[in-house]
Amino acid sequence: MFILVNLKAYPCDPIEVATAARDVAEASGVRIAVSPQAADISRVADTGVETWAQHVDPNGHGSHTGSTLAEAVAEAGAVGTLINHSEKRLKLADIDGSVQAAERAGLETCVCANNPAQIGAVSALGPDSVAVEPPELIGGDVSVATADPGIVTDAVDAAANVDEDVEVYCGAGISTGDDVVTAEELGASGILLASGVAKADDPRAALEDLVSGL
Template identity: 75%
Template sequence: MFVLVNLKAYPCDPVEVAEAAHEVAEESGVRVAVAPQAADLRAVAETGVETWAQHVDPLAHGSHTGSTLAERVADAGADGTLLNHSERRLKLAEIDGSLSAAERVGLDTVVCANNPEQVAAAAALGPDAVAVEPPELIGTGTPVSKADPDVVTDAVEAAAAVDDSVDVYCGAGISTGDDVESAAELGATGVLLASGVAKADDPKAALEDLVEPL
């Protein structure tokens, strides 16, 4: 099970969460990564935690101002990147281009999607993983794995029908170890979460609870 903590633009200290995540990963043996803002990638990577970008642009070196270039993200220490998060939707051709950019520099990739049809579409583009996150559950604290288990099993099936080497993660509303466990039972091999850790008073305790059943 892979636990990916998206720090979004939350007012947390990214290094503090990264250190907590690193310790929990070391202590539990569970793979845990942290995805900060681009400006914090270097500081987060220096903690030793697995580090993800929240986005990279479908671009190569060149005249592109205000972009997020895969090469610089990788140089700052990132190991992977989210793409097409519901808060950063991309055009179909851009997802394809960003996947190429990520692959060029060896970043792992997770493409987010709303529903099983979009999961299948995303899987057809060849990412390492897709994540199903029904938008109506994001930020609710109601885990998709409980509120709508069919959407997870349908996503697992839809991705496998297109390309069975693509992992399926599950996001939206995940905040406890129990949620992670039910996601695993439905066939997800990872979870995306955000506020449950990034806004916790004690991020380390929140992460320990999350990985406890694993």
């Protein structure tokens, strides 16, 4: 299982979370990555933890003020990027452009989507992975794997029907080791979470709990 921790714009200490994630990954053998704000990518990458960007724009170099350039986040130390998170929605053409931009910069890609139908659509764009995240469960206390396991299994099937090489991650409400085990049992190969770690009083303990059943 792959655990991807999105720090969003939460007022957490990205270095504390990154260091904890690095140490728990090394101790458990579980792949764990941290996705900080763009301004913190370099500092987080310097801890040695696997580092992802929260977003990249579809454009390349040029007159694009305010854009997040795929090449720039790669140079800062990111090795992957989220695309089309529920809080950073893109049009389908821009998702395609962002996937291509990320691939051009050598970044691994995870495209987020609300439901299995959208999972199928974005899987056709050739990302490395997709994450199913019902918006109503994001940031909540109930995981999608528990609230509606059919969404996860249907998302896995939808992606496989388009491209068997696209991995499916489970997001929204994931916060415990039991959630991770349930997601794995439903066919997900990773999880995407935020508040369960970023807002935890003890991020290291939260991460240790997440990997406890793996």
